Amino acid sequence: MANIFQPSSMIIPIFNGENYDFWSIKMKTFFCSQDLWDIVDEGFTIPEDLSTLNASQKKELKENKQKDSKALFFLQQAVEDSIFPRIMGATSAKNAWGTLKEEFQGSDKVRAIKLQTLRREFELIKMKESETVKDYYTKIKELVSQMRSYGDNILDKRIVEKILISIPRKYDAIVTTIEQTKDLSTMSVTELIGSLEAYEQRLSRHDDNTFENAFQSKLKLRSHDDRRYGGKKN
Template sequence: MSSLAKQISVPIFSGQNYDYWAIKMKTYFQSQKLWELVEEGVTLPEDSSTSSSAEKGKLENKKAKDSEALYYIQTAVADHIFPRISVATSAKEAWSILQKEYQGSAKVRIIKLQTLRRDFENMKMKDSETIDEYYTKVRELANQLKAYGEDIPEKRVVEKLLISVTEKYDPIVTTIEETKDITTLTVTELVGSLEAYEKRRSRREENSLENAFSLNKYEISEF
């Protein structure tokens, strides 16, 4: 086990939020240079009698690495999940068992992906939401799409935010579209501009309310 592996604890899957757990585990395996084994498995030669010593050594090394990856998967599931993969003899087999059970078959994943795409396209900001709350929802849905194999580029998230915020943001959206290059605008820059506008608008509304209250109080005292 590498020194990096000793420092990083694997996330534990308890049966909930499989997609997020799978993303974290994939990153972990990539950091240990084991993801290829988990994804593709170890190919055994039909006849190893003609293999050279070097080839046999490489194969044994791959088997050892595969056992290491399998151990990480076994360690990363809760005790009540472990029986499902206890019979798996390779990392790929264990990973596939969990994927099929908790993410579904290829057909189920396609249907889920289509649903997520539709939800992403139809998502609109509510009047009661702040920019931070709405962006969190958009980002979470984008992450779910990524977990099912569809990467959402930053440009698409920027465009989604611009066309789906409520009407009260129209002035800042128009300004951004007229003064910024949307193709290079980052999500961080956009959200920062929208939040700054939101705060200024909120302060103006508070001041107007205070002024109205003060005026009303003065009129009552005069009466």
């Protein structure tokens, strides 16, 4: 049997006391990859009378102890020194995980208030004229990620609708086309952003051509004036 404490090639996310929800999601994925999440989430029971266990049960108990020790070790490595004292007395991974969750995730009331604030920010956000589609979508993604971390199962349909009604009027032509030719209830956010970015590039090329034409017209006018006045102007 391989050494259960064999170093992992994966990088453990480090918690510094901020953005607990993001860190906890990363840690859950990490524990799942190591087949340790069940032991962290549910723990395990040690019978009072070990003499009643058969060989198979003793083997299972030993493996659970090893898994728990490994998970606790990972948790200890996953927090900065300033956070470590909170879990240094924990005797199981479940206990350490629960301690961090209780302190940094906040109560249901606090989480509900934070989620309400994020929802309001999501409703009010609009794309600025000077922003690119990519930059605006980055803001939307960050908001959605935070909302989901606080329990809001926001669907793509809602995100698509939000983007369509919050982008500048210069995108009206592509918005109308999308609304007339696409089923918004099944359209993915990725597909929408791809269409908007393609249209944005067309607008950019049009602006460049307009500028170039204006510049060429100015040069022609200057050349005409030079010929008219023999290269001299009073």
